[in-house]
Amino acid sequence: MSKELAICTRGLTKQFDRYIAVNDVDLEVAVGEVYGLIGPNGAGKTTLIRMLAAAEEPSIGEIYINGERLLRDQSNPTLKQRLGYLPDDFPLYDDLTVWDYLDYFARLYRLREPRRRQRLYEVLELVQLTNKRNSPINTLSRGMKQRLSLARTIIHEPILLLLDEPVSGLDPIARMQFREIIKTLQEAGMTILISSHVLTDLAELCTSVGIMELGYLVESASLAELYRRLSRQQIIMSTLGNLDPLLSELKNSPLVEGYEVLLGTNQVRVDFSGTAKDCAKLLRSLVKAGIPLNEFHCTQEDLETIFLKMGHKQAS
Template sequence: MTSQDWQPAAMPSALPGVGNPALSVRNITKRFQRKTVVNDIDLDLFPGEVYGLIGPNGAGKTTLMSMMVGAEMPTLGEIWIEGQLFRQDQNSPQLQRCIGFLPDDYPLYDDLTVWQYLEYFARLYGISPGLRHRRIYDILELVQLSSKHHSRTTELSRGMKQRLGLARAIIHQPSVLVLDEPVSGLDPVARMEFRDIIKALQQSGMTILISSHVLSDLADFCSTIGIMELGYLVESAPLNELYNRLSRRQIFIATLGEGPALAQALDAHACVVSQTRVSDREICVEFAGDEAAAGELLRSLIAAGIPLCQFNHTREDLETIFLKHLDHKQVS
């Protein structure tokens, strides 16, 4: 069994219909004495969505996530899970079972094996003995730790410990999974393995909220991105919308003919914002259009008889968008 094959046995019956949020926060605010660390945030997470939360250290990401899973009491605001109000001052085990949480500093018990560790949490969640063995076996397959089920947690590498922490967070098959910096300190191979698991959980229909400073990973599987700064959620939009609105597109074009002829043909296209000559026969274009417009530019150059040998259409990545956003805020 591979991570691509794994599916949960059953999603919780309280899952809302399509279009209804799996988890919502309204006017969430958190103050520590006179300092406001999360300021009046509204956020909806929809079934099957992978929401990436990014921002500099101290932006309030961890505090927001802790409130969303009930680990921290908000000063103001409401949290709704599966259409029901989540009250931290009341015992609501049914709602708590809808949430899986992997903080950035979770405990691993040194005297337990991998199997014993997961069995302990399966018992805490009240998973029946008849289902417990099969559930643990399936999750160990998913997180690629089946061969380590007799190993003590102290014998695991950092990447294996992170995957075991994730297994613990989903042992009860929550509908919403919250991950706080899950790939911090992992090498590229371990990050790739973790990323594949997240994709498998997404395909199963699980709603996922994940924070990370490794923005290239988030861009690979997130459907929506939120940017936090100084306690505010300053951006929240589908990833493609952020790219279209904030990412500058560039096209590197090279010709076998004369550079001035290429430059003249580019001037005639409305989406060409500016040209930068890279060499006598190569030009970098700042482009205001989408992929369809880039295709039209390519066709027009060919129709104009320009002998092209390179046409490379790129756009700024998520990390560049985020850094530009911070630079703009600092300047303003």
Template sequence: MSPMELTPETKAAVVTQGLTKRFDRQGAVTNVDLSIAEGAVYGLMGPNGAGKTTLIRMLATAEEPTKGEIYLFGDRLVAGADNLRIKQYLGYLPDDYPLYEDLNVWDYLDYFARLYHLKNPGRRHRIQEVLELVQLTSKRHSRINSLSRGMKQRLSLARTIIHEPILLLLDEPVSGLDPLARQQFRDIIRVLQAAGMTILISSHVLSDLAELCTAIGVMELGCLVESTTLADLYNRLGQRTISIFLLEGVEQLQDCLKNQPGVEDWQINYDQGDQPNSAPGTHCSVIFSGSPEDSANLLRNLIYAGCRVSQFHCQQEDLESIFLKLGHQQVS
């Protein structure tokens, strides 16, 4: 497939052309053409073994391609070269990066800041800055082995951004974290995006990608089978549903639905008052493809027709369901 198209005013942070990686004649990544716009949060999803980690490792210069080209902010990665200038752009967080458990938090970050040749007083200021960002200032003198899993992951992220990269590559960063830790991590990613950083993040927790990402890539068996904006994916494959709860007016409701633009189908269920989170009376679930204006007009028409509406809300099909649809499309 061709790379996701970028608008003329949008610059590319990442471009790959025919990117391929084989291990002992076994293809891990095959002929991937990828474009990621500057400032995007690009979510990479796919099952285990799909090639996500290998692709990220090639972008991070941790793995050399068998063939193909990689361009980061217009600069080409040269096989066999040190690519030092390009590496300055990068912050890479693998899914299994070890921590030095016997160090305290400050010394750990100071060690990596020195590796990136940060000098005082700027080095000290940068460490304080990233500790504040990842909400670990109070743990600056704590030994790493005393931190929770979520704190350790935030510390790993602090280490990844200590040198102020402009491209962040995160491989399964929320794997194994509890809901609160995942939310804290997502909040940090939003701050980094707001600061202008381009972020590629892979995850099996698809709800996290839906909340964070502006674009999505789907990998299957080493191939990039989908690469598009999240909005386009929802428009093409996502099914929207309107839930309507009535106290009375079922006949008027059905008359309105028959003539309403965007209404594909509907189902009516009675006596829902004993169900959790439901209103008493009648519940109608409407499969809807119309615009937000069509939805507003439907509600207005129901009220004008005399329907006593107690609840009316739209629901977008979740990313996990869309991902399963994509899988079925590839099989068929």
């Protein structure tokens, strides 16, 4: 293998009675990646993450973490200690203080003094809760509680972090704070697998993305490759004058595959199949034709649009 793999699964399947939640999944995540797992509810994301965290036994298939086989029995306790798993519904102990809560988990992971105390200060600083260390958990905001949950998940310095819907229900500022922490952890060399419905967050964080549908991993690729293959190039342009001359010029361009006038504006979104050079050529020709453009920028369909398009393909 060219890259060292943090996660490698072979034929991973989980069946509950007659229902197959995860179906024959071959997943590969390179060391140091932030891998985003997306898909509708019921696609199998949580079950897959639970198997990777050794919280669920696969029906069939194999899991390798950093090249070592992961088993749910007692055969590799050291490997399990290197995993950090944040489920989407992990309860906090409201009557404990932030410090006592983290200290409790640090002791469970057998962190010894003076390292334990040092590590508590490190994670509190990372999740920006140092000034709340003596506060009871029930006084924290939802965003703070989620950051505390993350601190508990990384207290033992795992090599692999598994996060199931970590930003659900958080406001935009809390989500931004959470994103910054994830970026810091990746810079420190941690491999992170994260499932989320907030695709704008994933697009900003992830190096690679996997898309799940009905238990199958239907797509797994680097974000750059996914955009290259599945994202149409678009140009947003607007004019100070009448739209008609602009639209007639667009109709004459062979590289314009279609366009949409954005309601109530002089703005047009154009699907464009050309290169960056072709974009520049089109801009030149519009200016030459005397179109008073006041906006012209190239963009790409975002991750959400790609995902919705793929969903329609699966359904049809």
